Amino acid sequence: MSATKTIQETAKHVSAVPATFNPFYSHDPTTADDENYEYNFLKPSFPDVKWAPLELQDVTDRGFSADKSKKNLLSAATKVDNIEPSIGTELSGINIYELTDAQKDELALLAAERTVVILRDQPIDIHKQLDAARYYGPLHKHATTSVPKQEGLEEVHVIYSDGAKRPDPAAFTKTELFHSDVTYELQPPSTTILQVLTAPTEGGSTIWSSGYAAYDSYSNTFQQYLETLYASHSAHEQYNGSLQAGTNPRREPITTLHPVVRVHPVTGWKSIFVQPGFTRSLFTKKGDNVVPIPKHESDHILNLLYRQIADQVDSQVKVRWGKGDIVVWDNRVSAHAATFNTWPQTRLGVRTTPHGEKPRSVEEHNALNLPSGLARSRQEQVWKEQGLQDTNVPVNLNKAKGYSD
Numbered sequence: 001m002s003a004t005k006t007i008q009e010t011a012k013h014v015s016a017v018p019a020t021f022n023p024f025y026s027h028d029p030t031t032a033d034d035e036n037y038e039y040n041f042l043k044p045s046f047p048d049v050k051w052a053p054l055e056l057q058d059v060t061d062r063g064f065s066a067d068k069s070k071k072n073l074l075s076a077a078t079k080v081d082n083i084e085p086s087i088g089t090e091l092s093g094i095n096i097y098e099l100t101d102a103q104k105d106e107l108a109l110l111a112a113e114r115t116v117v118i119l120r121d122q123p124i125d126i127h128k129q130l131d132a133a134r135y136y137g138p139l140h141k142h143a144t145t146s147v148p149k150q151e152g153l154e155e156v157h158v159i160y161s162d163g164a165k166r167p168d169p170a171a172f173t174k175t176e177l178f179h180s181d182v183t184y185e186l187q188p189p190s191t192t193i194l195q196v197l198t199a200p201t202e203g204g205s206t207i208w209s210s211g212y213a214a215y216d217s218y219s220n221t222f223q224q225y226l227e228t229l230y231a232s233h234s235a236h237e238q239y240n241g242s243l244q245a246g247t248n249p250r251r252e253p254i255t256t257l258h259p260v261v262r263v264h265p266v267t268g269w270k271s272i273f274v275q276p277g278f279t280r281s282l283f284t285k286k287g288d289n290v291v292p293i294p295k296h297e298s299d300h301i302l303n304l305l306y307r308q309i310a311d312q313v314d315s316q317v318k319v320r321w322g323k324g325d326i327v328v329w330d331n332r333v334s335a336h337a338a339t340f341n342t343w344p345q346t347r348l349g350v351r352t353t354p355h356g357e358k359p360r361s362v363e364e365h366n367a368l369n370l371p372s373g374l375a376r377s378r379q380e381q382v383w384k385e386q387g388l389q390d391t392n393v394p395v396n397l398n399k400a401k402g403y404s405d
Helices: 003-016 101-114 126-134 211-216 220-226 236-245 295-311 362-368 378-385
Strands: 079-082 089-092 116-119 156-161 191-198 206-210 229-234 255-259 261-263 270-272 279-286 289-292 316-319 326-330 334-338 347-352
Touching: 101 116, 101 191, 101 326, 116 316, 126 156, 126 191, 126 347, 206 211, 211 270, 211 295, 211 378, 255 261, 261 362, 270 295, 279 295, 326 334
Parallel strands: 089 116
Antiparallel strands: 079 089, 116 326, 156 347, 191 326, 191 347, 206 316, 206 334, 229 255, 229 279, 261 270, 279 289
16 A cells, blocks of 8 residues: 555545544534523633733732631531542532631632642532632633633633544643643632533543642752742643634733742642643743753753653542532642543533732742741641651662562
8 A cells, every 4th residue: 555545544534533622722612502401501602802911910818817727617517538648638518608708718728738629519500609719819711711601701711521522632641631720821820619510420530739749759959959940831822722723812822930839828838830731941040030941951850840740649639520519729739630531421610710829939938928937848847747857768778679569
C-alpha cells in the first residue's frame, strides 16, 4: 500500500469518527435545546458580548474571621471524614445554604486547610449558589467558556458534556489536565463552589491535588530556589481556541506574572502555583527587575512541577459525583482534573468562582505581618504540632538498600 493511499484511508477513517474536543480550548456552541430537560436553562451558551479588562479589587478573606477550632461548623455535621492526611474532608448533615456567617467563615478556613470540602446531596438553586459564593468575594466572569442560556447568570461557569462530542486523546495528556482555574487573571480564584446537577451513572470523577504537598515534597535547597521564581500565566491559548471554535471570547487575553511559590494569606502555608494549561515560562528577580531564565532550565523545572502535581497520589483526593453534590475548594493551593471517561453520558455542573487576593510570594507575605504569621511549610507545622521535631532521616551511604512493598 502506498503512503498516499495510507494517508487517504486514514483521513477517511478519521472523518467517520464522532466529533472530538479539547477540554481546554475547544467548546461546542451547538448544544441541543431540550425543553424536557429540567436544567435546560443552565445548558451552555456563548453570548456575543464584550467585557472590559479586569482591574484589581479589594477582597477580604473570610477565613481570617473564622474560629480556628471550626467548632460552629464541625459541631453541626453528623459526620466529619478526613479522606487523606493532607487533603479532602467530607461533611455529612450540612446544608450549605443554611449556614450562619460564623459557619461560612469556618468553611472557608476548612477549605484553606484541607483544600477540598465535600457536601453531598445539596439543594439545587443557582441563585442561592451565587449568593453563597459572593460571601467569599467578588465573582469572576469567564472570558471564553460557557455561561448558562438564561440571561443574567454570567457569573456562572457551566461544565457540560454529552454524547455530541467525545474527548480527543490526541489533544492532551493526563498531566496536562491538572490545573487551577484562570491563573492568568490578576486575582485568580479563592474559595470556589461547584455543584453537579446531572451526574453520570459511572465515571466522571474529579481529582484534586494539593499545592501544599507539592511544595513539601522537595528538598529545602530546591524549595528555596523555587521561592525566587515567578511564572508567566497566559490566557492567549484559551482565547485563540475560542476564536477557532467560533464561540465569541468576551474579554481580551492577558499574560500575568505570579510567584511559583505563593503563600495562602490565612494559613500562611507555602504552595506550588503553576500548571500546564496556562503557565508558559519562568522568571527570576535581578535587582528591581524580573528577567527570564534560560528556556531549557524553565522547561525542565516546570515539567518537574507538573509531574509532581499529577503523580503525587498520596496527596490527592478523587471525588465521584452524585446529583446535587457540592465541592468547596481553595483554588489558590490546589490543582484539579476532570476524568473524561463518561462519553456518551451527560454531565452538567455549575461553578461560582470568587476572586482571591493577588498572589503573594514568600517575601511579600512576610512583609505584611498578617495574623497567619511568617510563611512556612504545612507539613512541618503538622509534624511540629504532633511533637515530631526532627523529620530528616539520615542516610548511611554504605548500607545496602532494600525495597519492601
